[in-house]
Amino acid sequence: MTEAILKVEGLKKYFDTPKGKLHAVDDVNFEIKKGETLGLVGESGCGKSTAGRLILRLLEATDGNITFDGKNVTNMQKKELAKLRRDVQIIFQDPFSSLNPRLSVSEIIAEPLIVHKIVENKNSKLEKEVLRLMDIVGLAERLINSYPHELDGGRRQRIGIARALALRPKFIVADEPVSALDVSIQAQILNLMQDLQEELGLTYLFITHDLSVVKHISDSIAVMYLGKIIEKAPTNELFKNSLHPYTQALLSAIPVPSLKSKKDRILLKGEISSPIEPKPGCRFAPRCNYAMEKCFNTDPKLIEVKPDHFVSCFLVTD
Incomplete structure (x- = not known):
């Protein structure tokens, strides 16, 4: 059985605001297996x-533990963090603002390569390595001296x-690596990322708001709502048998490319709860069609209801 390369336990991040602490990430737990x-x-x-960003230590956590490769x-x-940077990297959402113009x-x-002293600056090896990387991601050699503003979104990404x-x-x-791109370019980037994963044995945390995109690339999916993970399952299981009302509403919103097949859309009503000093209870309760009295005053726990299928909902776990 493949061991988890990343374990996140009780991860929290609170930001101070004039009205109190904003619970951006609140007691998040998950793990990702290698590859x-x-x-x-x-x-x-x-x-x-x-x-x-917390996992990469680009932000400091308020509480919790992050374990990478033991x-x-x-x-x-x-010094240890500098070594870690070689093993963990990020692809940012906006391919323009994340590149130095x-x-x-x-x-x-x-x-x-220069910062980590892997290859010396102004060295023939450096140019060879740059060209090798450009070839891997499908960038033409003629673009080597181009600047970001001269290229389209797909090439920038x-x-x-x-x-x-x-x-x-x-x-x-x-971090939402294809959300700023056209649909045809999205497919190219997703296919590229999958090919690189197979060739190089990479492990991904793929952050997105688009369920149709995440289905294409993910082995498992964790659904997040107002700082908490409310459901986590293998991809096929989540799409076939989603249990949390919020997950069901998200899945119902995926467009169906057919004029014949009709899909019942689950419309969410009510106000989104404030993430600032949230009250006890399920954070989705004000928008949930099935909310009970218990949902408004008791925090539901993320419980395994089937093998590898976790859900945080009293409708399912009670």
Whole structure:
């Protein structure tokens, strides 16, 4: 049985605001096995991108533990963290703002190699390595001296992927890597990421709000709502047998490319709960069609109801 390369336990991130503490990530638990992809899904503002940044220590956690490849990431000092950067990388959502406009394609891809002293600057080996990375992600050699503003979104995102691959990492956080791209380009990038995963044995945390995209690339899916994971299951199981009302509503919103087949859309009503100093109870309860009195005053726990299928809902677990 494949061991988990990443374990996240009780992860929390609170931000101070004038009205109190904003619970961006609140007691999140999951693990990812080596060579697999976990899709982290939820609407904007649910805390999924914050969770990705916490894992990489781009943000400091308020509480919880992150274990990567057997090492505790949470308490790592600067020297250890610098070594960790070789093994964990990120592909950002916006392929334009995440690239330095003053650097050419070759300089952007070469930067991590120089910073980590893998290849010396102004060395023939450096150019060969840059060209190798460009070839891997499907960037033409003629673009080596181009700048980000001269390229389209798909090529910019390929630069971001090449930069992430430069240090030959084991694990990549892909933070909505295709949401800013056209549909045809999305398919190209997703196929590229899958091919690279097979060739290089990569492990992904794939963050997105698009369930149709995450189905294409993920082995398992965790659904997040207002800082908490409310359901987690293997991809096929989640699509065939979703149990949480919020997951069911998300799945019902996926467009069906057919004029004949009709799909009943589950419409959510009510106000979204405030993530600032949230009251006890299920955070989805104000919008849930099946909410009971218990849902408004008791926090539901994430419980395994089937093998590898976890859900946080009293309708299912009681």
